[in-house]
Amino acid sequence: xxxxxxxxxxxxxAHYLAVGAYVVVALFPLFWLLKxxxxxxxxxxxxxxxxxxxxxxxxxxVSVIRHTxxxxxxxxxxxxxxxTAVLTTLIAAGAGYAFSRFxxxxxxxLVGLMLVTQMFPLxxxxxxxxxxxxxxxxxNSLTGLIVIYTAYNIPFAAFLMQSFFDGIPRELEEAxxxxxxxxxxxxxxxxxxxxxxxxxxxxxxxxxxxxSELLFALMLNSRQExxxxxxxxxxxxxxxxxxxxxxxxxxxxxxxPVCVFFLLIQxxxxxxxxxxxxxx
Amino acid sequence: xxxxxxxxxxxxxxxxxxxxxxxxxxxxxxxVVLIGPSGCGKSTLLRMIAGLDDLTSGSISIDGRRxxxxxxxxxxxxxxxxxxxxxxxxxxxxxxxxxLKLKRTxxxxxxxxxxxxxxxxxxxxxxxRKPRELSGGQRQxxxxxxxxxxxxxxxxxxxxxxxxDARLREQMRFEIRKLHRDLGATSxxxxxxxxxxxxxxxxxxxxxxxxxxxVGSPLELYDEPAxxxxxxxxxxxxxxxxxxxxxxxxxxxxxxxxxSTLAMVERGLxxxxxxxxxxxxxxxxxxxxxxxxxxxxxxxxxxxxxxAHLNLGGQLLKLFTTERPxxxxxxxxxxxxxxxxxxxxxxxxxxxx
Numbered sequence: 001x002x003x004x005x006x007x008x009x010x011x012x013x014a015h016y017l018a019v020g021a022y023v024v025v026a027l028f029p030l031f032w033l034l035k036x037x038x039x040x041x042x043x044x045x046x047x048x049x050x051x052x053x054x055x056x057x058x059x060x061x062v063s064v065i066r067h068t069x070x071x072x073x074x075x076x077x078x079x080x081x082x083x084t085a086v087l088t089t090l091i092a093a094g095a096g097y098a099f100s101r102f103x104x105x106x107x108x109x110l111v112g113l114m115l116v117t118q119m120f121p122l123x124x125x126x127x128x129x130x131x132x133x134x135x136x137x138x139x140n141s142l143t144g145l146i147v148i149y150t151a152y153n154i155p156f157a158a159f160l161m162q163s164f165f166d167g168i169p170r171e172l173e174e175a176x177x178x179x180x181x182x183x184x185x186x187x188x189x190x191x192x193x194x195x196x197x198x199x200x201x202x203x204x205x206x207x208x209x210x211x212s213e214l215l216f217a218l219m220l221n222s223r224q225e226x227x228x229x230x231x232x233x234x235x236x237x238x239x240x241x242x243x244x245x246x247x248x249x250x251x252x253x254x255x256x257p258v259c260v261f262f263l264l265i266q267x268x269x270x271x272x273x274x275x276x277x278x279x280x
Numbered sequence: 281x282x283x284x285x286x287x288x289x290x291x292x293x294x295x296x297x298x299x300x301x302x303x304x305x306x307x308x309x310x311x312v313v314l315i316g317p318s319g320c321g322k323s324t325l326l327r328m329i330a331g332l333d334d335l336t337s338g339s340i341s342i343d344g345r346r347x348x349x350x351x352x353x354x355x356x357x358x359x360x361x362x363x364x365x366x367x368x369x370x371x372x373x374x375x376x377x378x379x380l381k382l383k384r385t386x387x388x389x390x391x392x393x394x395x396x397x398x399x400x401x402x403x404x405x406x407x408x409r410k411p412r413e414l415s416g417g418q419r420q421x422x423x424x425x426x427x428x429x430x431x432x433x434x435x436x437x438x439x440x441x442x443x444x445d446a447r448l449r450e451q452m453r454f455e456i457r458k459l460h461r462d463l464g465a466t467s468x469x470x471x472x473x474x475x476x477x478x479x480x481x482x483x484x485x486x487x488x489x490x491x492x493x494x495v496g497s498p499l500e501l502y503d504e505p506a507x508x509x510x511x512x513x514x515x516x517x518x519x520x521x522x523x524x525x526x527x528x529x530x531x532x533x534x535x536x537x538x539x540s541t542l543a544m545v546e547r548g549l550x551x552x553x554x555x556x557x558x559x560x561x562x563x564x565x566x567x568x569x570x571x572x573x574x575x576x577x578x579x580x581x582x583x584x585x586x587x588a589h590l591n592l593g594g595q596l597l598k599l600f601t602t603e604r605p606x607x608x609x610x611x612x613x614x615x616x617x618x619x620x621x622x623x624x625x626x627x628x629x630x631x632x633x
Contacts, residue, residue, distance in 0.1 A: 172365050172368075174330075174359075174361070175359065175367075175426075177331075177332070177353055178331075178352045180353045180379050180382040182351070182353065185382070
């Protein structure tokens with residue numbers, strides 16, 4: 001009598017243990033980031049490995065905000081990431097819609113070409129990109145970063161958007177067009193509201209990708225005014241020492257915009273909005 | 281003036297021609313059912329009337345106006361989809377008022393139109409729900425309501441009942457028919473269900489292989505099928521189809537099924553092999569002295585009647601009777617057919633002789 005019941009309970013426990021273990025492994029570095037950022041420099045090496053320091057300090061945060069260029073990097077990163085996210089999502093939504101709904105000449109090759117761009121390691125194209133960007137005045141500028149991030153994120157974002165459009169039945173647009181809407185009107189009033197989760201996911205994906213990108217930001221921009229935060233983090237590493245406390249404090253600060261961003265869009269990330277559109 | 285006129289309409293999808301020249305005129309207020317097996321082109325034809333698919337050649341006119349190059353929104357037609365295609369993020373009210381809002385109808389008029397339609401369909405209480413909170417039958421009604429509020433020139437139905445269970449389908453069949461009687465709007469209804477076609481249509485258009493096989497009233501198609509396709513597609517259980525031959529004898533030309541003579545036929549058919557069609561309910565039980573002997577293979581009671589599967593000289597033949605004969609498999613029974621009930625077809629082309 002207790003057989004299947006016990007079995008189910010054990011499976012349930014195993015399931016949650018596995019999920020718990022994953023969460024701990026995934027979040028532990030973040031916790032360590034926070035812990036080090038509030039540990040006074042004097043205690044950093046003297047207390048051994050402890051889960052929480054015996055005394056806490058926000059001195060690192062104060063120092064990062066008052067005495068470094070971090071606020072500037074922060075603003076730069078926000079501008080670059082937000083613009084990239086919006087541009088990429090707009091273009092990717094258009095491309096994804098076309099891939100999902102239309103058949104046109106060269107579609108196969110276009111998709112293939114977009115895939116190919118994703119296959120090269122970025123390091124390979126850094127030098128040519130630099131040579132192209134320098135005469136155009138796109139090095140040492142945020143615009144340059146926005147251009148290259150947008151270009152590099154579009155293929156994946158377009159495929160992502162396509163999969164969301166594929167999930168919306170064609171009949172919905174057809175019904176709207178018969179009801180008196182133009183194709184654009186049908187997309188705006190019917191498809192767009194239903195694609196909000198997809199748009200939110202794409203925005204989030206590109207925003208984080210741009211926010212944490214280091215290679216291009218490091219190679220294309222050398223001037224302080226056009227430095228983004230990942231590059232800025234490197235300034236805490238000097239030849240002889242690493243200022244762990246400030247670096248971690250900066251890292252924690254850098255998490256804030258991403259967290260806020262996901263907090264704003266998380267409502268739209270829930271799926272299941274299309275349930276009930278067609279036969280359930 | 282015809283409500284809808286289709287002339288020489290063809291449609292190619294790549295190298296495949298799915299419609300091979302369709303000519304059809306639909307009268308105002310008529311309820312026309314397009315019927316045929318999957319892939320016969322009936323849905324494509326409907327989508328071309330709606331403007332969702334382009335014509336490869338030919339023309340379509342609605343109310344005398346050529347609409348080939350008109351967007352769906354400018355054709356003033358309403359369509360009910362098989363999947364209902366309700367807007368999931370809108371309430372029932374939102375779904376039903378969508379088209380009127382696009383036309384910038386005054387909100388009071390919209391409210392009245394929606395209330396009327398909801399009342400007509402018995403969905404007043406559901407008006408503020410989202411589609412996902414509705415059952416299949418309720419969604420179907422909302423889809424109908426969305427079409428009705430517009431008072432369009434024509435209603436198009438694309439297999440609207442196929443997702444419903446049998447009882448609900450029967451009920452909706454009746455309701456759609458009643459709505460059509462009350463509203464009197466021209467309707468084109470696509471289905472693969474011959475019972476829907478028989479019960480609902482003013483006229484049936486039977487299609488196969490991208491060609492119209494026959495157009496006529498339900499009973500015309502049932503009683504006088506133009507070819508073997510229509511004969512086999514309309515009616516359940518299906519018409520019996522048997523090979524027979526016409527033999528010249530002293531008395532005239534006899535239609536022979538194996539060794540049995542069924543009827544006399546015209547002289548011109550001397551020596552010709554024909555395909556013989558006869559409805560199962562027209563095959564009658566007879567006595568040993570007047571009937572043709574057949575072996576009973578299987579008996580299917582349907583409640584309404586009995587379907588008896590017979591072996592007649594190596595060919596299978598179905599008999600349907602509403603009497604309840606005490607017969608069982610393995611017996612030999614005797615049948616007879618009236619000459620008037622026999623339909624003859626050319627075995628090569630399938631065309632009625």
